[in-house]
Amino acid sequence: MEKSTITLTISLVMVALFTIAIISFSVGFANDNSAVINIADDPELSALSTETTTGLSDFKDDSEGTYSSILETTIEPGSDVAQSTGPFAITAGNIIGVTKNIIYLPYKKIFGSGSGFGIFFTTFMGFLVLIIGLLMYKTLRGNP
Amino acid sequence: MIFLAYLYDLPNATEGVDAIVNQMTTGSFYWFVPMILFFTFCIVFIGGITRQRIRTGTADYSAWGIIASMTTLLPALLFSVQAGFIRLDWLVIVISLNILTAFWFFMDKKVTEV
Numbered sequence: 152m153e154k155s156t157i158t159l160t161i162s163l164v165m166v167a168l169f170t171i172a173i174i175s176f177s178v179g180f181a182n183d184n185s186a187v188i189n190i191a192d193d194p195e196l197s198a199l200s201t202e203t204t205t206g207l208s209d210f211k212d213d214s215e216g217t218y219s220s221i222l223e224t225t226i227e228p229g230s231d232v233a234q235s236t237g238p239f240a241i242t243a244g245n246i247i248g249v250t251k252n253i254i255y256l257p258y259k260k261i262f263g264s265g266s267g268f269g270i271f272f273t274t275f276m277g278f279l280v281l282i283i284g285l286l287m288y289k290t291l292r293g294n295p
Numbered sequence: 296m297i298f299l300a301y302l303y304d305l306p307n308a309t310e311g312v313d314a315i316v317n318q319m320t321t322g323s324f325y326w327f328v329p330m331i332l333f334f335t336f337c338i339v340f341i342g343g344i345t346r347q348r349i350r351t352g353t354a355d356y357s358a359w360g361i362i363a364s365m366t367t368l369l370p371a372l373l374f375s376v377q378a379g380f381i382r383l384d385w386l387v388i389v390i391s392l393n394i395l396t397a398f399w400f401f402m403d404k405k406v407t408e409v
Binding site: 181187188190260 | 318368372374375377378381382383384386387388390391392393394395397401402404
């Protein structure tokens with residue numbers, strides 16, 4: 152699926168926000184109704200929510216610096232491309248750690264922690280990073 | 296009249312319907328709740344895709360996936376209120392399914408002009 156850099160960044164951030172929302176809703180439902188089975192009893196899911204919140208907070212802080220770098224970007228006369236990829240450093244490279252944590256936990260909970268599917272996850276994350284890099288390059292220079 | 300022996304132990308029906316279901320899930324039919332959740336997911340996912348395809352000629356698979364997973368989450372949370380219906384790892388799997396379908400849904404969007 153072909154995606155632009157902005158669309159990709161929005162998608163990754165929305166996945167992170169949805170993860171926080173669905174875990175918080177489940178924990179809140181259990182607390183409000185005094186449920187016997189509580190999602191908060193699962194330490195990995197609680198840790199994922201905390202890590203995702205921290206990652207999004209870092210994303211919010213770093214986005215201000217990226218905004219400044221975008222404003223300071225200069226394009227030489229006669230050239231229609233930027234000189235560096237600095238303005239795009241925040242887009243997906245910052246949020247990729249959050250996405251990796253989010254995808255890893257469902258994979259571990261459904262498929263288990265065995266090494267049988269390990270190559271699948273490793274390959275998928277490598278592919279995702281490669282696609283993100285190609286999308287940034289395409290945004291700067293056109294079709295790679 | 297000849298009365299045949301019961302093939303299974305009759306539940307104690309003096310404490311309400313939820314007690315009967317609880318006895319059934321913890322005793323004779325252990326997979327009742329997971330099958331209910333699986334049925335809920337499939338009936339929404341397959342049914343939604345099928346009807347949308349019939350009406351419009353195409354179907355939004357990722358959207359029906361996230362709708363089906365969130366529809367599955369609601370009875371799973373209701374089952375978690377009382378002990379004996381659902382285990383913690385099953386509820387975690389339902390949450391994980393929500394996260395996976397959300398990832399599929401948000402990544403399955405077309406490119407824009409920017």
